[in-house]
Amino acid sequence: MKRFSIIGKDVPRTDAATKARGSAIYTDDMKLPGMLHGRLLRSPFAHALIKHIDTSKAASLPGVKCVITAEDTPKIKYGNWRLFPETQDEYALAVEKVRFIGDEVAAVCAIDKDTAEEALDLIEVEYEDLPAVFDVASSMQPGAPVIHDYCPTNISVNRKIKYGDVEKGFADSDYVREDVFTVHGVSHAYLEPCSALAQVDLDGRITLWTSTQVPYIVQCLLASTLGMRENDIRVIKPYVGGGFGGKMELRAWEFCAALMAKMTGRPVKFTLSREEEFLAGRRRHPMTIHSKVGFRKDGTLTAKDLKIRLDGGAYNAMGPTATFLCGNFGAMLYRYPNYRFHGEHVYTNKPPASAMRGFGAPQSLYATEIQMNIAAEALGIDPVDLRIKNAQVSGDEIPDVAVISSCGFVESIKAVAEMSEWKEKRKNLKPGHGIGIGCYSFISGGVFNWFNTQYPFSAAEVRVFSDGTAHLLSMASDIGQGSDTVLKQILAEELGLRMEDIRITVADTSMTPQADLGAWGSRVTLMAGNAVIDAARKIKEQIFGSVSARFNLNVIHELECKDGRVQSKVKSDYGLSFGEAVAMAQKANRGEPIVARGSYTPRDKGLVTPAFGFGAQVAEVEVDRETGLVEVKHMWTAHDCGTVINPRSVEGQLAGSIQMGLGYALSEQFVMDGGKTLNTNFADYKMPMATDMPPSDVVHIDTYEPEGPMGAKEAGEGLASPTAPAISDAVYHAVGYRCMDLPITPEKILEDLEKMSETGDKQA
Amino acid sequence: MRLPKFAYFAPRTVEEALNLLADHGEGARVMAGGTDVMVKMIHGLLKPTAIISLLEIEELRGIHFDAKDGLTIGATAPLADTASHPDIVKYYPALVHAIRSMANVEVRNMGTVAGNICNAAPSADTAPPLMVMNGEVNLASLKGQRRLSLNEFFRGPGVTNMIHGEILTSIHVPPPLPKSGVSYQRISARCGVDIAAVGVGVGIVLAGEACKDAKIVLGAVAPVPMRALETEELVQGRERAQELLGQAGDRAAQEARPISDMRASASWRRKMTAVLTRRALDEAFERASRR
């Protein structure tokens, strides 16, 4: 095991002080002279033709500076899957047709928000209502309303994976289990609603400050939709209050802010309301999961046949990736010798689903994990033992999916069972109490280049100075997950500096090195981290030469950067302070500054990811048999994220995952009436609160990921998956209710208990 | 969301407030903590032309208790102060429990019991315990004062028997009788901050082991916090027993008139009415037997 000086320490977060003081500037905090305020007009219909729009009354309201509809735009479609242009199905403002309640139809900007809001009421739109579909089954019926003309089946993405011989696998099985699971949509519910501010300069170039996870993607897609050149657009990400996958595309307000800034010559800002976020915002994909698994008597897995239909809502958004990933995750965790997957992404007239923390894994793994528990019971094997028996290990290869380098899965299961006293509790809990397990695996960034970038996936520039400081520039986006801190830690470690010696500039597409695909898929630590190391090593090459010359070192001497010095590894008095070493190297270069650029692009790593994280979680619950309420008493987690770069950050990720997992399992859901979302505020959208959080213990399993920066890999996103199955299994253990359709509600539990008492079934 | 334009006043006496209320007509609203008023205004559900804050009126702030007259809660006494008042903690534990189960720390520091009552939500948490304790409201208008039983106060969601121009000055609760016990039980799908899906208040007085007087009020299962009169009758004269609790729960569930909405279905609300009535009645018996 490598010894580190800053990696693995609870270094305070770079953004902690400013956020605690309330001085951090988010997009909506920004004000520019002459700035206008924008608002969007949204469709009240789930599916309708736009016959006519009259904006004249709105435009003549005093204070209104600009009103636009699709007619004022170049009408160029966009979507993140640039590699497959046919998947790009969205216009910034609806052209001819609206496809969900909340679809953006027109935009207004005015001297203040109230005037813009008032103007929205004055825009007259004549719609012709069309039949609409709100679930996957109806949308796939022959003769169903066609949502996009290019896609008459309403199935926009088909993805198949197949290896081995599934039929033969089932034939060789002693036990085959087939189930249909349905999982629901939930909101990212980031605390900062989306916001964008655009300014245009005298040359017509645009600067856009926006609350995004993907400044580079926004830059490129904004350019293509406005018919401009990429580098005439500069996207800057200020502090961002969470994204969780909901801010990883170009969105209508970013486009409208930019276009209206061009049209009016004045800065334009849009900030969504919480109601808009809930009404029309992206969400996690609801899915119907048909899963069939086979086992031998001794518990050995033989085959899995997985069919998933994703309810994509009205546009693709990040649905294609979710369709790929839920199939990939279906083959993870356990060794399925034979595997078949068919995923279909289906349009419906609802707000588009998109990426959300776990990106297909929470849904797919819910089915996996519940079926493991069902099978364990049927086979008379403890769920923990059944998992250990089938668990993936380092070196496993999954055709079409992955090669697993480091893997601490078995260790995680064993650790979580031990810390939760699994064996004991599984047998001897009080009535109404239960304990359950759920596991996960997750990617550390994606390989498949759907965005079709011509740049490295991540890049970094490091500048070092004779005063002993360094400046790190990266396009990576800290959206609250803490990547600025982690990247600084990695650079500090590599150059032997302290955190306070490093200045960081990030997420500015004109000022930081091209490129970075953004903060999603748990890619930043691994990919941007590797880019930082690459740049730092190039810096070292430049300064080591001078130090070596200065001390006339034998060429076999290895040098190191440590404790603010550059020195011989074996004789530390042959060395200089970091600043002196930089000064000398700079002099040797006759004044040229010492700068290096590093990059990372996963190559020869298959098409999925360079590295997988793993983990296991146990939940203990108490179920009130009279009310059906579930109280989560305790959570235990053991996980493998490779080297833990910042323990407190990782624990924060865990706490956030548990909070989201709790909501996903027990309380959060969109209450829909047809295509209309009814619960558009936090009083009615029941996200768990601080007071709902159970006590929690964690163990980090010690592994070293060879592909990761200093051995690190994914942390925190995979953890979005195990909580729901763990709680669900604990509820089953407590009262015998097996949840096949999330969320677990008091009503469903009571109904099931009533049915059981009628039939005299299982008494817990 | 456009906040309407409105005039704002913070009078120092009740009389001044009443005059302002009369002067500004139907568009005027009084405001205590504002935790209902401001939320409704921001969402465009309420568009007052004048807001008359009561917070600067010294005489409305106090909480008084004495063993003879009972409890008086001033119209602007914050929920938090009410729930931590030593006499209330001692003599009115069900009210304390109701308040502590409401909202969150911030809202309890701002909101008031009077506001909760005047807002007249079917789910208002303080209504069932206050009603079963025979609570009354003191109302003032330019014409004079009157006292109204809370039993006659609510008319529908958001609608009360106060008339325009009236201000609630305080809430009065008689001193607890010997051998009396009160309980409030509520349920919602989220443990933290959440509006009650069902709330049940039970107040009983014992003669020996038997119940000589029972009051049962169901919250969030009808347009107003409703008395469960048949259930009260059923409990009358009976002693604490599992059988009675079960019967009372079932009867209350029959009496309830719940609807299905975003928060819960009618059928779950009905079931919960039974469960909570059982639990509240049991606790009320327990408390009464200890006094």
Ligand SMILES: Cc1cc2nc3c(=O)[nH]c(=O)nc-3n(C[C@H](O)[C@H](O)[C@H](O)COP(=O)(O)OP(=O)(O)OC[C@H]3O[C@@H](n4cnc5c(N)ncnc54)[C@H](O)[C@@H]3O)c2cc1C
């Ligand atoms: C996040 C949140 C959570 C909440 N949770 C709960 C909950 O769990 N349970 C619950 O019951 N409520 C809840 N509420 C609602 C609210 O906080 C309570 O109803 C509170 O008691 C209202 O008191 P207030 O002083 O803020 O009322 P205000 O908003 O000031 O007034 C409410 C209404 O009463 C009228 N009014 C106020 N005082 C007088 C008076 N003296 N005379 C005449 N009319 C008057 C006002 O005109 C208005 O119509 C919640 C609110 C929020 C924002």
